[in-house]
Amino acid sequence: MGFLCTLRLRQVYRALRETGWGILLVLLLVTAGLWVPALTRLADLSPVLAGAVGLVFADWLHLGRRDGTFLQQTALPAWKVCLLDTGLLLLPGVVFFLLSKNYGAAAAWGCGIAAVLLPNGALANMRYLAPKFTLPGVPLNLFEWQTSFRGFPAGWLLAVFLQFGAWYHIAFLLAAIILGMLLWSMAFQYVEPIALLPRSTRALFAKWRQYALWTLVFFLPGVLLAAAWQTDYTWLILYAVVALEIYLMLVFFYKYAVWRPGLQGVSGNSHAMIGLLLVLMPGGLLIALPMAARAAFRARKKVANWSS
């Protein structure tokens, strides 16, 4: 287990190194205005809330594991691997609450480790592999949406319901759009079978336009409600829609930019998470937009190569 623990730390180090120490440092400094007050408030979180958030966080990580088939083969028992991984991921939170002297929250957050009592990644993997049905009304080439609807139906339903709260408060629309971004980042982790890959740059951009349009259609009820009832926030509504579309562009093209034969999923979600942070923070769109454009350029080049 000591070896596995060292490996996990090495993986984190390599992922951070690949993202770039420079960009991480800049992000840390630029976003200090966001995370310093957030951490100060988080330090006083009630144990009940800390426990709930810890459990949801650990569940999300645990059920999202895709190493089910590999775990069947290791000499180590699968439950020990899951226990160690979940423990390591929860540890920074525990240490943070301990340093904040919020011992109740530290204990409650640590209880998230109970998530390993749920079926491990093997089931999540099988669920992804087994069903062969397509969802009525969703075009087959929108593979990511098909898998996302199947994998996280509750998330999409919640995004629909949240939109209808927009007549009451603008926060509901913003929450729905942020949830939509999170769902997109998860959906674009999946790599479609080769037969479904866009075979030309024209097909690639057509697929992106389809997604851009579907995204607008999906959030249209919320946007219309907010436009009608929250007239003080017209610019904010517009900004949120633009941010959503730029984020979609970023995760969409990034997948094809890093595509290679045999790739099962876009691993290491640091790109998607940094992108999310950028589109959410004031002025961040100015960085996210060139990032998305660069991903589009790389994807276009890659598709042009494999179609020639």
Add this chain to the structure above:
Amino acid sequence: MLTIQKLSYSYGKNQVLNDLSLKVAEGELHGILGPNGAGKTTLFRLIANWLPAPAGAIAWQGEPVHKRQTAYLETAPYFYPYLKGMEYLRLIQDEPNQIETWNKLFDLPLDDLIDGYSTGMQKKLAFIGVLLQNRPILILDEPFNGVDLAGNEMMMAVIRRRRNNNGITLISSHILHTLTHVCDRISLLDNGQIAQTFELKDFATLEKLVREETRTLLDKTLENWP
């Protein structure tokens, strides 16, 4: 001996395996041949105990097969991100000397990150992984896909050496001659059942049968082609 009796499996209403029975003796290299979607991978997953068998029995030397008795090379093996080849293999079996020995055959850059490996290199790495497990039932699902010529020859040679072993090896491939070069018997999977099993002496007949079927289909389809 591996004994499979009246095995059935379905995904919803789609019946993939239907009362399938098969026997494989110790030391045997057994090929499974079948069209896409015939149920080869499902059969392998059931033997490896990765899927629960709702109907039928799978036994190794008279006892139900345990997960720890099987080593399964998937068509597309899973690799953790940001891991080096050596680290991956040590996770499977922490025996650096054995790893080095096996790697002398395939010459993989084990100190490099797996993310940078080609498809063939990843396949070879996963192949070493299943060999390291040293289990009696070795299941190889499309092991030769994406592997270069030298790698393919080496893999075939390693598989052939397993005849001296007390275990069994099950191999699937879409390339018939890789199976006829390696296997002792080949079973044809069709409509969820073993349609026919060919002995070593019948492999020429099998190859002829496949060639003739292809030619018939080609002639029929392109009958009116200018």
